[in-house]
Amino acid sequence: MCFTQNFWNFLVSGLADGFLYALVAIGYTLVYGVLQLINFAHSEVFMSGGFASLFILQAAIGSSQPHGIASVGFVALGVVGGGIGGALVAYLLERVAYRPLRRRNAPRLAFLISAIGASYFLYNLAGKEFGRNALEIPSPFVNGPVFTIFGATVQTYYIVIAIAAMAMLVLVDRVVAMTKLGKGIRAVAQDAETASLMGVNIDRVIAQTFVLGGLLGGAAGFLFGLNAGVVYTMGFTPALKAFTAAVLGGIGNIRGAMLGGLLLGIAENLPVGCVGTQWRDVVAFGILVVVLIFRPRGILGEQLGRAA
């Protein structure tokens, strides 16, 4: 009974969460593809995107309330600004926390620890500089019900997320499949040594991979912050879930990350009617543990990287 009640409402909010998880999950999956490493600091890329878009929109919108075509422009500005903020942090991360260790051929534990250090450094720096309270992004549009589907109200916010996320997901899928950059990423993921013998500049491809993941992660930080506000600790839980989504779909596999994100968003929201919102995170982590134990290669399988 509790499951079917409000089913459509939870499905709609689950899909919205799922799109955000998918965007962040691609950042994990791309980096995992080329380095076979979990980028523990990706949560801070997400947070940086939120703060970057906050500052840009504060300056651009001020205290006015945009309507119509201006709203579309400001959303685009927020997505681009958040994306650039995230990409910048992701690039710095690669230079400071990863590249020196890569040069030295350090053990894998060192990479994980260095990324954890970068994550703690960045989010506490944000807390120190921008304050420890949640800040509200000035709304670029008037939020309200647009239409109902099986009794579930669909808000403007959900439509904005769905359109922006779908556009970015299609774009990144095409970039990896069709461009020279995508070819480089796939070559490094399949066999880094051979790729370098064929003239692929591995350092540059890895940096570009971080930037690409950072663009999506930062934009997701903006879309998340529109509703939940921006705060220095905002990255931790969504990023952990996005990682779950990446594993669920098959890490290293871009379409897997998209599918995993959507599935996880829905799967963690549907039982909320039965167990209450406070257990939502436990459901998500429970899914992670179960997937890792029974199907560690995920639904679509590991693809981009060498099957490890």
Next chain:
Amino acid sequence: MTGPEGTVGDALSGVHGSLLHPRVFGFIGFGLALWLAVSGRRRYAARVRALSDRVTSLPRRLLPDARVRAGVYLAVLGFAIAYPLALNSYWQEVLVDQIGVYVLLALGLNVVVGFAGLLDLGYIAFYAIGAYSVAYWSGSLPVHPPFHLDPFYAIPLAIVAAMLAGVLLGTPTLRLRGDYLAIVTLGFGEIIQIAATNMQGITGGAPGVVGIPHFKFELFGVHYAWGLSNLPYYYLLLGFVVLVLFAFRSLEHSRVGRAWVAIREDEVAAESAGINVLKYKVMAFAIGASTSGFAGVLEGSKISYIEPADFTVQLSILILVLVIFGGMGSLPGAVVGAAVLQWLPQYLRVHPLLGFQQQDLYLYLGALLIVMMIFRPEGILPSRRREREIGLAEHGIGRADAVGGTSGPIA
């Protein structure tokens, strides 16, 4: 509505007040200096490492003789016994709550991360399990035990509970690749904290549990009760730390310790040499968990108050930093690392000139982790074997940890 302290007239005041603060430029300058030192000029990194090597290998060069070393250890022990008597009660409290307990926690995590090479990011969950077990057996929780026990007698039960949790979590998850293990343990730590916050009928919920009694025991006519003062807890803790040091030292040089070395150096080779990899990994996990559980019992009973907010993921990371700073796999390293890093913030906090804020602690610890990984991944007092492993791994021989993934060099 334009920023943290902004006004409509000056839309960018939030940016001026925060983004353009002089401190920001300080951090950026620090980052650039670090970048120059590591990415532009490899020989700077080599020089810094050589210099730090020369300083920290002093004890090893000065103390080649085992008897001299034993004498030094005895002198350190004597100092650890006598020195707290001269401290005021504030520093005595720091010594127990901030240093002693964390030395014990670092020693336990050192077995998992240092000896077996497994990255456990949910270590504090076992501490929570120890603390909640002692609350349960002493009847302080909303659910009541079949019979009440004084906290002192609940110690073994709490240790067993933490160890069981370690085995239950470890048996399925330790089959996974090492980087997945890190994420699963992180999730486990979160689940324990969320569960403790939300299961009000069992754990008392977010407000926590009050009135956990202090230790006391009556055995063979000897009666002793721990009270509010810090020193008795300190000596109990010291005794336990010494015990654990001896136990872990003999473990390290036993068959088990050699199995751990084999696993972290090359898991596949260890497996094919007939080592039951899963068994030894679970064993490391359970030993770490039970040490953490004991620390939870002691701290729960001493402060007699626990709440879910005490058991954050941040604490797991803090303990990891202590172990890495001291030197993974090195027992003296874990003790010294924990003591120094836990004492320093307390000292800086009361220091009038530096303006150190406790809430910024993790900012500096995060930076410390990155710098350590670049310049000195083996820690300040490295174990000799670990140091050599890391050096070999950098030349493509062995892996120096059980984190897994492909065994080849990274890109």
